[in-house]
Amino acid sequence: MKRRILAISLVLLLAISLAAIGCGPKEGVEQQAEDPYEEYVASLPGGSFPVSPECFGQAIEEGELLIYEWPDWWPEEVYEGFSEEFGIKITRDAYATAAEVRTKFALAPETPFDLVCAMGIEDVISLSKVGAAGPINPDWAPNVWKYVPGKYLELASKYSSVAYHLFFTAYMYNTNYVDDPRIPSWGVLLEPEEQFKGKITLLDDQFMVVGSALKYLGYSFYSDNEEELMEAEELLMKLKPYVMEYSTWPLALVKEDEALIVHMWSGDGWFMHDEYEAILPVLPSEGADLGVGLIFHPVGSPNPAAAHLFVNYLFRPEVNAFLIEKIFYPPTHTAVLGLLPEELLPVVTVPEGYSDKCDPFDPRGVTGEGLKIRTKIWEELKS
Amino acid sequence: MKSLTGKTLLAIATLTYLFMWVPAIMVIVFSFSNDKLGVRWEGFTLRWYSEIFSNVAVRDAFGMSLTVAVITVVVSTAVGTLAAYGLYKYKFRGREALRMSLLLPIIMPAVITGGALLVFFTRVLNVPLGYPSILIAHISFGTPLAIFIILGRMARIDWSLEEASADLGADRLTTWRKITIPVLLPAIIASAILIFPWSFGDFTITFFVAGAGDTTLPIYVFSALRFGETAAINAISTIFVALPVAFLLLMGFYKRKK
Amino acid sequence: MFLRERIRELLAKYPYLPSVGPVSIWVILFVIAPLGVILYFSFLTTGDFGVILHIFTLENYLAMARSTVVEVFLRTLLFSTAISMLCLLLGYPLAYFIVMYGGRWKILLVFLVVLPEWTSYLIRLYALRSIVRSGGLINSVLLSLGLISSPLPLLYNPFTVVVGLVYGYLPLMVLPLYASLEGLDPSLLEASGDLGATPFRRFFTVTLPLTKGGVLAGILLTFIPAIGDWLVPLLMGGPGTLMVGNLVFLHFIDVGNIPAGSAIGMALTVIILLMLYFCIRAGGKEATERII
Numbered sequence: 001m002k003r004r005i006l007a008i009s010l011v012l013l014l015a016i017s018l019a020a021i022g023c024g025p026k027e028g029v030e031q032q033a034e035d036p037y038e039e040y041v042a043s044l045p046g047g048s049f050p051v052s053p054e055c056f057g058q059a060i061e062e063g064e065l066l067i068y069e070w071p072d073w074w075p076e077e078v079y080e081g082f083s084e085e086f087g088i089k090i091t092r093d094a095y096a097t098a099a100e101v102r103t104k105f106a107l108a109p110e111t112p113f114d115l116v117c118a119m120g121i122e123d124v125i126s127l128s129k130v131g132a133a134g135p136i137n138p139d140w141a142p143n144v145w146k147y148v149p150g151k152y153l154e155l156a157s158k159y160s161s162v163a164y165h166l167f168f169t170a171y172m173y174n175t176n177y178v179d180d181p182r183i184p185s186w187g188v189l190l191e192p193e194e195q196f197k198g199k200i201t202l203l204d205d206q207f208m209v210v211g212s213a214l215k216y217l218g219y220s221f222y223s224d225n226e227e228e229l230m231e232a233e234e235l236l237m238k239l240k241p242y243v244m245e246y247s248t249w250p251l252a253l254v255k256e257d258e259a260l261i262v263h264m265w266s267g268d269g270w271f272m273h274d275e276y277e278a279i280l281p282v283l284p285s286e287g288a289d290l291g292v293g294l295i296f297h298p299v300g301s302p303n304p305a306a307a308h309l310f311v312n313y314l315f316r317p318e319v320n321a322f323l324i325e326k327i328f329y330p331p332t333h334t335a336v337l338g339l340l341p342e343e344l345l346p347v348v349t350v351p352e353g354y355s356d357k358c359d360p361f362d363p364r365g366v367t368g369e370g371l372k373i374r375t376k377i378w379e380e381l382k383s
Numbered sequence: 384m385k386s387l388t389g390k391t392l393l394a395i396a397t398l399t400y401l402f403m404w405v406p407a408i409m410v411i412v413f414s415f416s417n418d419k420l421g422v423r424w425e426g427f428t429l430r431w432y433s434e435i436f437s438n439v440a441v442r443d444a445f446g447m448s449l450t451v452a453v454i455t456v457v458v459s460t461a462v463g464t465l466a467a468y469g470l471y472k473y474k475f476r477g478r479e480a481l482r483m484s485l486l487l488p489i490i491m492p493a494v495i496t497g498g499a500l501l502v503f504f505t506r507v508l509n510v511p512l513g514y515p516s517i518l519i520a521h522i523s524f525g526t527p528l529a530i531f532i533i534l535g536r537m538a539r540i541d542w543s544l545e546e547a548s549a550d551l552g553a554d555r556l557t558t559w560r561k562i563t564i565p566v567l568l569p570a571i572i573a574s575a576i577l578i579f580p581w582s583f584g585d586f587t588i589t590f591f592v593a594g595a596g597d598t599t600l601p602i603y604v605f606s607a608l609r610f611g612e613t614a615a616i617n618a619i620s621t622i623f624v625a626l627p628v629a630f631l632l633l634m635g636f637y638k639r640k641k
Numbered sequence: 642m643f644l645r646e647r648i649r650e651l652l653a654k655y656p657y658l659p660s661v662g663p664v665s666i667w668v669i670l671f672v673i674a675p676l677g678v679i680l681y682f683s684f685l686t687t688g689d690f691g692v693i694l695h696i697f698t699l700e701n702y703l704a705m706a707r708s709t710v711v712e713v714f715l716r717t718l719l720f721s722t723a724i725s726m727l728c729l730l731l732g733y734p735l736a737y738f739i740v741m742y743g744g745r746w747k748i749l750l751v752f753l754v755v756l757p758e759w760t761s762y763l764i765r766l767y768a769l770r771s772i773v774r775s776g777g778l779i780n781s782v783l784l785s786l787g788l789i790s791s792p793l794p795l796l797y798n799p800f801t802v803v804v805g806l807v808y809g810y811l812p813l814m815v816l817p818l819y820a821s822l823e824g825l826d827p828s829l830l831e832a833s834g835d836l837g838a839t840p841f842r843r844f845f846t847v848t849l850p851l852t853k854g855g856v857l858a859g860i861l862l863t864f865i866p867a868i869g870d871w872l873v874p875l876l877m878g879g880p881g882t883l884m885v886g887n888l889v890f891l892h893f894i895d896v897g898n899i900p901a902g903s904a905i906g907m908a909l910t911v912i913i914l915l916m917l918y919f920c921i922r923a924g925g926k927e928a929t930e931r932i933i
Contacts, residue, residue: 066595066596068595071606071610072610091596093595093596093598094606094610096606096609097895099894099895099896099897100894100895102690102691102897103691103893103894103895103897106690106691106692106897107501107502107505107506107899108505108511108512110511111511111512111594111595112511112594112595112596113595113596125690126690126691129689129690129692130690130691130692198794198797206895206896240880240881241881243879243880244794244797244879245797245879245880246880247609249609249610251610252420252613255420256420256775256776258775366689367689367690368689371689375896375898376707378891378895378896379709379710379888379891379892379896380709381880382880382883382887382891383709383712383713383880383881383883383888386840388840389741389742391734392734392737392738392741392742393738393742395731395734395735395738396734396735396738396739399731399732399734399735399811400735400753400754402731402808402811403753403754403757403808403811403812404753404757405772405778406765406768406769406771406772406808407757407760407765407768409768409771409772409778410764410767410768410771413771420776421771422771422774422776422777422778423776423781462663462664462667463664465659465660465661465663465664466660466661466663466664468660469657469659469660469661470660470661472657472660473656473657473660473661475655475657475661477665481661481664481665481668484668484672484673485664485668486917487672487673487676488672490865490866490913490917491676491869491910491913492866492868492869492870492871492886492889492906492909492913493869493871493886494869494871494886494889494890494893494906495679495869495886495889495906495909495910496675498679498889498890498893498902498903498906499675499676499678499679499906500671500675501893502675502678502679502682502899502903503671503674503675503678506678506693507674507678519671520671522667523667523671523672526664526667530664577759580758580759580760580761583761584759584760584761584762584763584764585761586761586762586763586872587871587872601761601763601764604761604763604764604767605763608767608876613771616767617771619764620764620767620768623760623761623764624760624764626760627756627759627760628756631752631756
């Protein structure tokens with residue numbers, strides 16, 4: 001018995017040592033290949049700027065990237081292209097609402113994601129306030145500083161977020177069933193015709209829902225005035241029997257002609273239209289919010305260099321253009337519009353004067369009284 | 384079954400069985416249907432199965448669920464057997480209190496346990512969420528389950544064998560190994576049979592305490608549900624149904640062999 | 642060695658330590674403590690952006706008196722009572738059938754009832770939802786039979802939630818009933834029959850009272866999980882069908898107000914514990930021993 005144990009241990013030891021030798025660094029091989037950083041710089045397409053050598057080196061070493069995102073949204077090619085070029089493995093985790101993200105980070109600010117994609121301004125401010133913001137280094141993502149206008153760049157330094165598109169909260173309707181003369185007013189969604197009972201979906205987001213009602217009534221999207229909010233509440237409570245579901249992505253219901261008037265962000269509306277022609281998005285005539293789509297870099301990121309490298313990659317003009325083409329939102333990247341097909345331009349440019357009708361982010365709507373009242377309304381709406 | 388009572392009961396029973404099983408059967412049927420939404424029959428296909436087997440995310444999620452379930456079963460039955468033994472054999476202060484507290488994880492709603500553990504881990508213990516938090520949550524449910532099942536069994540066991548063994552001079556460990564465990568084995572296996580599928584299929588508690596990037600199979604299904612791609616979910620669901628059925632069949636064969 | 646001596650002493654004085662010790666520590670650390678934390682948090686309040694302020698306040702509990710919360714609690718209790726009764730109505734005949742007419746197939750029949758519990762609850766609800774929705778089986782059948790002209794909106798209403806809950810918890814009702822019925826002495830039933838009682842009468846005067854324990858256990862096993870359920874309303878209910886579990890989730894995750902969610906969670910816990918306490922009192926000590 002004892003001899004057997006001895007024999008087995010020796011064999012194991014031998015096997016382990018062989019494996020260790022086999023997996024060890026192959027000296028000399030690296031020196032023969034070209035310096036990978038130089039290769040990277042040389043192969044960059046025109047108009048793209050390289051990250052700093054130390055960022056590159058560290059990113060390759062990190063070898064991994066953990067992204068928290070809206071599932072099934074960005075095209076796979078974006079991730080695959082990055083993985084193939086740099087050999088960095090991307091793992092993606094999904095969330096259903098921005099609220100989930102805010103709460104997760106509020107409870108544990110060092111939650112180890114490298115990037116959180118698709119956040120709005122109120123989200124990143126919230127995340128920063130709980131201490132979840134990680135440092136962004138301009139040398140590590142020069143494409144961003146080269147191509148994003150100054151007014152969005154301060155979001156990077158203040159809230160660790162890179163702005164990559166604009167958005168408006170809007171709605172879409174099924175052209176086969178809906179023929180409302182009030183289009184494109186918010187009223188089509190918020191005071192719908194009788195026959196659409198149970199055929200409406202609203203976004204699963206308290207700020208968007210309440211804000212839309214406020215805009216329809218002629219107030220600010222971010223109002224914290226109690227009277228105005230009470231009016232919005234009344235309106236929404238009357239709408240409640242018409243609502244089938246609160247969902248941020250009711251594509252399945254849309255495709256089956258079950259959800260006929262849908263609360264949705266502008267670009268996602270075009271995304272769904274691309275999948276299902278009958279559904280058509282509109283920009284509400286009363287205006288909406290001035291949303292900015294952001295990528296957030298948390299402080300708990302285990303692979304910060306890889307995160308920066310990815311963002312830099314995302315802001316190469318042709319990559320960014322490809323992304324915009326698939327998500328249908330107005331880009332912040334200043335060199336992208338020229339690269340897009342002509343028929344897409346009306347969709348990804350903000351119509352003249354529309355921004356003036358929209359309200360830029362105002363913290364009053366998401367803090368203090370504004371938040372308290374909205375929470376109460378939201379609870380009543382959902383119950 | 385000639386009586387009217389019998390006939391009525393048969394009718395009610397059949398309807399009830401149908402009610403319980405038709406949804407699951409339909410899901411299995413449609414998992415072989417060539418319909419993207421997974422709700423109609425559009426011809427036989429195995430594409431959904433090939434899709435989920437080649438999908439890395441699904442495989443990882445399956446692996447995670449499996450790992451968690453196995454570890455949960457092992458720890459829960461081990462700790463549970465010990466604890467059940469102690470609770471049965473000894474009287475001590477706090478015995479009732481312990482028994483009552485063991486009930487808590489089972490009767491508390493999953494949202495509350497999940498929420499409590501989430502807050503406890505992140506705010507009090509400052510422990511990062513991940514495999515450990517999920518395992519702790521699962522074991523906290525599995526152990527009481529094991530205890531109650533084994534305890535229930537213990538009342539019907541003839542303990543004289545154990546006494547005899549001790550009288551004959553065998554030390555505690557030997558008695559434990561040769562008599563106690565084999566005698567309790569059916570109950571231990573019974574608890575394992577209940578804990579494994581619970582752990583594998585749990586959604587709510589796992590959802591609350593999962594860490595960044597941790598996806599178990601139920602969490603994957605939930606995400607997929609929210610975002611609509613349902614045909615593949617049929618295939619995954621079939622796996623969930625097939626596992627216990629296969630296990631049952633195995634048990635049946637095993638029993639028959641004996 | 643000194644240490645070994647001490648350990649031996651300890652084991653002699655407290656022989657139950659090694660067996661019961663580990664689980665006790667575990668329970669205190671991972672069951673009692675988290676609940677205690679929730680209790681503590683229910684008395685706190687939040688600042689902006691979900692920051693928790695350690696200021697003692699009763700506002701979360703007082704705020705629960707608002708109409709939405711009361712409505713949700715009442716609705717939850719109503720649903721749970723309804724489904725418990727429905728489960729009893731369906732489950733008792735089923736259990737009776739298995740015991741009295743099952744014969745050789747008894748075990749198999751029981752397994753057929755229990756098996757769904759071994760798959761994931763989420764998956765089962767998904768399956769139910771699949772056949773209830775507009776494009777699903779029920780509507781397809783009704784449409785093809787010409788009984789309806791357009792799909793019925795079966796999803797997203799309170800009735801569907803009740804059906805879903807029954808579907809989810811019926812097996813838990815059948816099991817204790819089966820155990821109870823199986824344990825009945827058939828000679829008792831025969832005797833009452835010989836004494837001239839009709840089957841009907843026999844059931845109500847003999848069978849039912851004798852299976853009281855099983856009925857109580859079944860009601861408990863369906864009612865208590867039902868009041869904590871949140872998946873059925875989430876997947877199949879719509880606005881207006883929310884239960885307390887959803888409310889807890891809403892405040893915990895959606896709104897990020899941990900204290901408010903904790904308070905609601907605590908209230909639900911208290912209700913469950915009270916219920917359990919009264920049932921144990923009513924059922925007597927043997928029922929407790931039977932269940933636990």
